[in-house]
Amino acid sequence: xxxxxxxxxxxxxxxxxxxxxxxxxxxxxxxxxxxxxxxxxxxxxxxxxxxxxxxxxxxxxxxxxxxxxxxxxxxxxxxxxxxxxxxxxxxxxxxxxxxxxxxxxxxxxxxxxxxxxxxxxxxxxxxxxxxxxxxxxxxxxxxxxxxxxxxxxxxxxxxxxxxxxxxxxxxxxxxxxxxxxxxxxxxxxxxxxxxxxxxxxxxxxxxxxxxxxxxxxxxxxxxxxxxxxxxxxxxxxxxxxxxxxxxxxxxxxxxxxxxxxxxxxxxxxxxxxxxxxxxxxxxxxxxxxxxxxxxxxxxxxxxxxxxxxxxxxxxxxxxxxxxxxxxxxxxxxxxxxxxx
Amino acid sequence: xxxxxxxxxxxxxxxxxxxxxxxxxxxxxxxxxxxxxxxxxxxxxxxxxxxxxxxxxxxxxxxxxxxxxxxxxxxxxxxxxxxxxxxxxxxxxxxxxxxxxxxxxxxxxxxxxxxxxxxxxxxxxxxxxxxxxxxxxxxxxxxxxxxxxxxxxxxxxxxxxxxxxxxxxxxxxxxxxxxxxxxxxxxxxxxxxxxxxxxxxxxxxxxxxxxxxxxxxxxxxxxxxxxxxxxxxxxxxxxxxxxxxxxxxxxxxxxxxxxxxxxxxxxxxxxxxxxxxxxxxxxxxxxxxxxxxxxxxxxxxxxxxxxxxxxxxxxxxxxxxxxxxxxxxxxxxxxxxxxx
DNA sequence: CTAAAAAATTTTCGCGCGTAAAAATATTGA
DNA sequence: TCAATATTTTTACGCGCGAAAATTTTTTAG
Numbered sequence: 001x002x003x004x005x006x007x008x009x010x011x012x013x014x015x016x017x018x019x020x021x022x023x024x025x026x027x028x029x030x031x032x033x034x035x036x037x038x039x040x041x042x043x044x045x046x047x048x049x050x051x052x053x054x055x056x057x058x059x060x061x062x063x064x065x066x067x068x069x070x071x072x073x074x075x076x077x078x079x080x081x082x083x084x085x086x087x088x089x090x091x092x093x094x095x096x097x098x099x100x101x102x103x104x105x106x107x108x109x110x111x112x113x114x115x116x117x118x119x120x121x122x123x124x125x126x127x128x129x130x131x132x133x134x135x136x137x138x139x140x141x142x143x144x145x146x147x148x149x150x151x152x153x154x155x156x157x158x159x160x161x162x163x164x165x166x167x168x169x170x171x172x173x174x175x176x177x178x179x180x181x182x183x184x185x186x187x188x189x190x191x192x193x194x195x196x197x198x199x200x201x202x203x204x205x206x207x208x209x210x211x212x213x214x215x216x217x218x219x220x221x222x223x224x225x226x227x228x229x230x231x232x233x234x235x236x237x238x239x240x241x242x243x244x245x246x247x248x249x250x251x252x253x254x255x256x257x258x259x260x261x262x263x264x265x266x267x268x269x270x271x272x273x274x275x276x277x278x279x280x281x282x283x284x285x286x287x288x289x290x291x292x293x294x295x296x297x298x299x300x301x302x303x304x305x306x307x308x309x310x311x312x313x314x315x316x317x318x319x320x321x322x323x324x325x326x327x328x329x330x331x332x333x334x335x336x337x338x339x340x
Numbered sequence: 341x342x343x344x345x346x347x348x349x350x351x352x353x354x355x356x357x358x359x360x361x362x363x364x365x366x367x368x369x370x371x372x373x374x375x376x377x378x379x380x381x382x383x384x385x386x387x388x389x390x391x392x393x394x395x396x397x398x399x400x401x402x403x404x405x406x407x408x409x410x411x412x413x414x415x416x417x418x419x420x421x422x423x424x425x426x427x428x429x430x431x432x433x434x435x436x437x438x439x440x441x442x443x444x445x446x447x448x449x450x451x452x453x454x455x456x457x458x459x460x461x462x463x464x465x466x467x468x469x470x471x472x473x474x475x476x477x478x479x480x481x482x483x484x485x486x487x488x489x490x491x492x493x494x495x496x497x498x499x500x501x502x503x504x505x506x507x508x509x510x511x512x513x514x515x516x517x518x519x520x521x522x523x524x525x526x527x528x529x530x531x532x533x534x535x536x537x538x539x540x541x542x543x544x545x546x547x548x549x550x551x552x553x554x555x556x557x558x559x560x561x562x563x564x565x566x567x568x569x570x571x572x573x574x575x576x577x578x579x580x581x582x583x584x585x586x587x588x589x590x591x592x593x594x595x596x597x598x599x600x601x602x603x604x605x606x607x608x609x610x611x612x613x614x615x616x617x618x619x620x621x622x623x624x625x626x627x628x629x630x631x632x633x634x635x636x637x638x639x640x641x642x643x644x645x646x647x648x649x650x651x652x653x654x655x656x657x658x659x660x661x662x663x664x665x666x667x668x669x670x671x672x673x674x675x676x677x678x679x680x
Numbered sequence: 681c682t683a684a685a686a687a688a689t690t691t692t693c694g695c696g697c698g699t700a701a702a703a704a705t706a707t708t709g710a
Numbered sequence: 711t712c713a714a715t716a717t718t719t720t721t722a723c724g725c726g727c728g729a730a731a732a733t734t735t736t737t738t739a740g
Contacts, residue, residue, distance in 0.1 A: 008696055019719050024698065034706090034717060051458045055398040056696035060725040064395075075420040075626075084415055084443065099439065103424065118391045226630045256630050263632035264678075286415070290566045290596050292603030292632040338604075348726055359689045364728065374687060374736085396726035400695040 006050040016044035027052050054096075058120060067095045067313070068116035068124040070109065071151075072191075073223055074101040076253075077286045078300075079127065082150070085306030086125055093314060095122070104191075104223045106131035113137055116145075123313045127151040130192035146316035148309045152192040159316075159326045161308045165194060168298040168332025169201035170208075172248060172280055175334060177209050180271065180278060181244040184214035186232060186258065188250035189221045198250050198282065214243040229254030233261025237277075246278040246340065252288045252297055255281035259291050259339065269293055270338050278340035282332075293338035301330050346390040356384035367392050369434075394436075398460060407435045407653070408456035408464040410449065411491075412531075413563055414441040416593075417626045418640075419467065422490070425646030426465055433654060435462070444531075444563045446471035453477055456485075463653045467491040470532035486656035488649045492532040499656075499666045501648045505534060508638040508672025509541035510548075512588060512620055515674055517549050519611065520618060521584040524554035526572060526598065528590035529561045538590050538622065554583040569594030573601025577617075586618040586680065592628045592637055595621030599631050599679065609633055610678050618680035622672075633678035641670050 006012045013020040018041060026033050026041050033041070044050070058064040067090045071079040083099055090097040098119060102109030109129050116124055123146040128138055135154045141147055142158055150161045176183045185202040188195045199215060206213035216236070218228060229249060236242055249255035259279055262269050267276040270293045281288060284299035308328055315321050346352045353360040358381060366373050366381050373381070384390070398404045407430045411419040423439055430437040438459060442449030449469050456464055463486040468478055475494045481487055482498055490501045516523045525542040528535045539555060546553035556576070558568060569589060576582055589595035599619055602609050607616040610633045621628060624639035648668055655661050 010696080020697085021699080021720085022718055025718095028698085037718080051454060053399075053460065053696055054455075054458045055395045055460065056725095057698080058395040059393075059399050059696075059727090060698045074414065075417060075424055077415055077417060080415040080420060084441070087441075101424070101427075103428075114389075114391055115394075118394045120393070120395065226627070230630065256627075260630040260632055260634065264634070287566070287596075287627055290570065290600040292600055294600065294604070350726080360727085361690080361729085362688055365688090368728085372687095377688075393726055396695095397728080399697090399726075400728045402728085 006048045009052060012044065012048065012050040015048060016041060018044075027057075064120045064122050065095050066119055066121045067097050068119060068121040069097055069099045070102060070112045070116070070124070070126045070128075071099070072102055072104055072127060072129050074099065076223070078283055081286060081302050082306050085302060086310055089306065089310040093310075102129055104129065106134050109134050110137060113141055116141065121145060123147060123317045125150060125309050125313060128154055128192070130190065130195075146313055148313045150305055150309050152194055155193060157326060159312060159323060161305055161312065161328045162330065163300045163305075163332050164329035165197040166201040166204065167329070168282065168300075169198050169248075170205040171332060171334050172282065172298050173202060173205035173209065175336075176246055176248060176278070176280060176340060177211065181246045182206060182209065182211040183246040183248040183278075183280065184216060184243050186216045186229065186247050186249045186254055187218045188225060188254055189218040189228070191221070191223060195250060202248060225251060225253035226257040226260075229257025230261045231257070233258040233265070237262055237265045237267055245276065246280075248280045250282060252281035252283045252285035252295060255279050255295055255297070255339075256285070256287060256291055259293075259295070263292065271340055280340040284335050288335075289337070291339065296337045296340040297335050298332035299335050300332060304330050346388045349392055352384065352388065352390040355388060356381060358384075367397075404460045404462050405435050406459055406461045407437050408459060408461040409437055409439045410442060410452050410456070410464070410466045411439070412442055412444055412467060412469050414439065416563070418623055421626060421642050422646050425642060426650055429646065429650040433650075442469055444469065446474050449474050450477060453481055456481065461485060463487060463657045465490060465649050465653060468494055468532070470530065470535075486653055488653045490645055490649050492534055495533065497666060499652060499663060501645055501652065501668045502670065503640045503645075503672050504669035505537040506541040506544065507669070508622065508640075509538050510545040511672060511674050512622070512638050513542060513545035513549065516586055516588060516618070516620060516680060517551065521586045522546060522549065522551040523586040523588040523618075523620065524556060524583050526556045526569065526587050526589045526594055527558045528565060528594055529558040529568070531561070531563060535590060542588060565591060565593035566597040566600075569597025570601045571597070573598045573605070577602060577605050577607055585616065586620075588620045590622060592621035592623045592625035592635060595619050595635055595637070595679075596625070596627060596631055599633075599635070603632065611680055620680040624675050628675075629677070631679065636677045636680040637675050638672035639675050640672060644670050
């Protein structure tokens with residue numbers, strides 16, 4: 001890289017000997033200029049290290065190349081992993097992914113949405129919190145801008161990609177009933193639609209199998225699922241309040257907490273003969289392989305969720321086509337490990 | 341909110357009856373306008389829902405209100421948590437935090453740095469990967485723009501906030517030696533300075549205690565620490581290759597993997613009488629409370645790291661003062677749980 | 681009540697780039 | 711070779727706001 005600092009496209013145009021509009025065209029779409037020109041520009045970029053100012057680029061463009069992403073919790077590896085997948089795909093397609101977290105707080109989710117507006121995004125991919133008042137705002141956004149909702153359905157006509165809880169939970173209930181005592185269900189706080197759907201799916205699946213469902217309600221609100229599962233374990237396990245020796249948890253993070261509590265109380269978890277408790281989860285959380293024992297769960301297809309969200313969104317942005325079926329429910333995959 | 345859509349500050353000025361420059365001043369610093377004016381503006385904001393265009397704001401500002409943040413892995417809850425802390429503090433101070441992940445890849449880290457340049461950030465907070473070639477670029481950035489490095493020291497004169505590995509590891513070694521067999525050390529891949537420092541700290545601490553150090557080298561590279569710890573466990577535990585019954589892991593994520601392997605191999609982990617193995621970690625990873633048994637570790641002070649990084653950076657940005665001592669080494673805190 | 685100080689307004693300019701239209705040049709095919 | 715086409719250059723404007731200077735209005739102090 002030469003020592004000369006290029007301050008703007010004008011100067012870059014001067015040193016590279018190519019007119020500014022052509023350079024502008026190149027940065028918008030390298031394939032839109034002749035090959036020989038492209039090579040000259042790229043050579044100059046390598047020499048002078050110029051990159052256009054992002055703010056100026058988006059200032060005057062009719063449609064920006066920004067994709068807004070909102071998730072409830074970036075700290076949750078489940079969302080972190082999906083965001084990573086989405087991000088990579090956006091960058092590959094020449095877009096810039098702007099990730100905003102609502103941190104479990106409806107107000108911050110609202111302000112994240114306002115932020116997306118002022119960023120003039122081309123499209124949005126959102127995993128909503130459960131708050132109904134914000135849902136209206138998200139629906140408004142989806143009416144104004146191409147938007148895909150994932151993970152948590154808002155029960156409207158939004159374009160949605162997520163796991164089919166009835167299929168995935170059904171699969172697990174079926175397996176657990178066939179391989180041992182029918183499970184009870186450790187519910188998660190009603191933070192979103194998934195919570196309700198999974199509970200309903202559990203009840204329905206149990207009834208279909210001819211067993212009576214037992215739902216253990218969540219004792220407190222919030223997103224600290226490991227903590228909740230752990231506390232539930234400390235509360236229920238010593239006093240043998242569980243209706244069966246098999247617990248299906250509403251998600252893996254609760255299962256992780258429950259397993260920790262069981263260990264602490266000296267109860268062996270697993271599907272062997274000498275075990276006191278079987279525990280199953282849902283999601284195939286990145287940590288599920290490393291619990292003791294490793295967690296039997298239903299895998300949400302991270303890659304497909306990301307892929308579907310992104311490709312659907314790009315279809316809407318670039319070709320203006322709404323997907324024929326707005327609802328895309330992906331199948332969960334049973335992951336058998338040692339815990340159940 | 342009224343139905344009328346405000347398209348820019350000019351229109352907002354018209355409907356609110358306040359001149360555009362005053363409104364501009366307000367958005368830059370609400371306290372810079374008279375109280376009565378402020379109230380009128382805020383009333384109008386509530387009525388019309390106007391927010392200035394972010395790209396236009398930053399387009400022409402001498403110093404933007406953007407803070408760039410780069411971390412090796414957003415998926416790692418350790419970084420995720422620190423980022424969340426930093427983010428919150430930036431927003432509170434009226435800045436916008438732009439988080440970029442290098443995903444363990446030096447090239448992506450480089451392009452993240454280029455991105456920060458084109459975002460015209462006011463300052464940067466960076467947890468570098470270990471790659472030396474990129475370090476030069478980061479040093480260049482730090483010369484151009486106020487920047488704070490955290491977590492992983494680059495061995496230059498950069499402004500740094502991080503845990504004092506010699507203190508924290510020393511603390512743990514001391515505890516382990518006093519409470520049972522002296523530990524061996526399960527090393528992590530040499531992805532950064534922390535890896536080297538912690539190993540050296542272990543060796544030094546053992547020698548000071550008069551014991552012979554035993555370092556188990558990392559068998560492969562990469563950031564999949566749980567996997568590495570797990571594989572090391574599967575390899576070493578059944579054949580009793582460990583020099584002692586106590587393992588100090590270079591970080592919690594490796595310890596989590598090791599504990600999972602021990603469980604799978606039927607070895608009881610813990611500090612009780614009937615246990616075969618003691619395992620300790622480093623970092624107090626969010627998941628460390630929920631391993632089975634819960635993990636004894638040294639807590640890195642997430643809050644202080646975030647706080648120190650942010651306040652140091654703001655000092656440099658707003659008052660132009662370099663901190664008197666560029667190196668800030670925070671103390672680790674011993675967290676005794678059941679695993680050792 | 682008046683002068684001084686503080687705050688708000690008016691005016692004007694420019695940031696770095698996208699974009700459109702017209703003119704000039706280069707490439708392609710027959 | 712020349713016309714037809716593709717590409718680049720020239721020229722010109724505007725996006726939405728920050729910022730500075732000069733002016734007017736409001737507030738505060740004496």
